[in-house]
Amino acid sequence: MSDTTSNDPLFAEAADMAAGYDGRPVLTDVTFDVKPGETIGILGPNGGGKTTLFRCLLGQIEPLIGTLVVNATSATVPQSDRSRLDYPVTCLDVATMGALARLPWWRRPGRADRAKAGKALELVGLGERSGDSFGELSGGQRQRALIARALTAEAQLLLLDEPYTGLDTASTALLDQLIADLAADGRSVLITTHDVDQARQWDRVLCLNGSQVIFGEPADVLDREVLEATYGGQIIAIPGEPGYGVLPADHCGDDHDGHVHHGHTDETP
């Protein structure tokens, strides 16, 4: 992934930031930065402030205190299992939606925008499925189609909201490779996840639980103490494996093997 000692201009930088709604902070003491071509995992429980952070980076809400400077075009990639599968759109239609972020309200996407969307689909490995109905795609393919939408928006800073949810091993590997390719292309990718093992493979991690717990390189910062502060003590050791597993109570039911599961799926629609 990236060289985190790069001197390129930062895509985003927050200092002592607090953010929230109606004047009430739900996320405080956030200080971090995003370098070009960097992958950053964002760990934290549900309600820990991950969505609020994304909304700040998208410019949808302003920090209540502190500063946040964003020097890149941002786009969010929602969880694909929240998509409407019965909606009458093709893969190409979805990717083309990204062009709206660049166009004034009176302009409709044109031929050039659809061509750009087609290229984005090729980049995420869906070039041959551009005419397929979005609902007919597998979970992993839908996730990649939504990433193509962000690429059509020419986003430099991609915000992926739990993209691994519901993916099988093959789809997870494809997504890992895509994220690595995007970073190699100079884009920065912020990924929310509950999977600590996954977060270890990215350049840096940001742990949130209402306030910032820590920010740094995974090897330096992801220890048991940090994870317990992030997840409120629901940490268990994994027999026979290095490190720790995180088991958010609201996420995994009774399957106590130490990993946050990706559930069933599905690369074959």
Added chain:
Amino acid sequence: MIEWLTEPLGYGTTLRALAEITVLGIVSGAIGCWIVLYEISYSAESLAHGLFPGLVAAALIGAPLLLGGAVGVLLAALLIVIATRVAGESADTAIAVVITTLFGAGVLLALSPDSPPGIQELLFGNLLGATVTDILTAAAAGIAVLGVLWLLHDRLLAVGFDRDSGPALGISVGALNLILLALVSLTILVAVQGLGNLLVAAILVGPAAAARQVNHRIVPMIVTAAAIAIASGVAGIYASFYLKTAAGASVVVALLIFYLLAAAYGATQGKLTAARR
């Protein structure tokens, strides 16, 4: 057979009714698709009922129906806000209470013995009474509605697909919803004279719901919905001519038949079952 088809065309009333339903069919088919995709069918029906007293009051005092309908919508919105914010009712209860109250008030006015003849048409419609002015008014409003829908097509599609990502795509979701409701209101206003307040929701929702059963792309869905609306209109008017039934109600029956056929076809083809798995 040809005589059977051409005989109704010899009557000016039938020709004007066919022209009116064609215009209404195209507009209703297009906006109906967004009503169905945005899952606001019940809201559209409530809107039709909520603006009814405004329409009746406008007809009674000789004011433009458009103005009366607009006042009716604003009154309904105001009462719903009062019921939710002041009386503390849930939105669901507030809408039900306000809309039924307003509709009841409109019916009281429309069916009063002192009401001039023709007011009742706002309730039950009079497709065969369409005038050239009605057709031109519907066409003008229809062009405006279709023009705005064309302009906002991609944004409507994006927000309907993924409402939460609207702001990130530079779209004001609230403004878009308001524009859509304004277009629905305008369509209701021009359609209500032909089909009546009680039946107008059928042409807004029925063709689009049928079209959705047999399409998985938006533009073909819109074209199919408009075609079904026009075909139902023509079938209903012919049925009215030969069977001496009420034209508006006959159109609605034809819409129902088209919907059932489309639903049967959709189930057979499994167009949606795969997507809804």
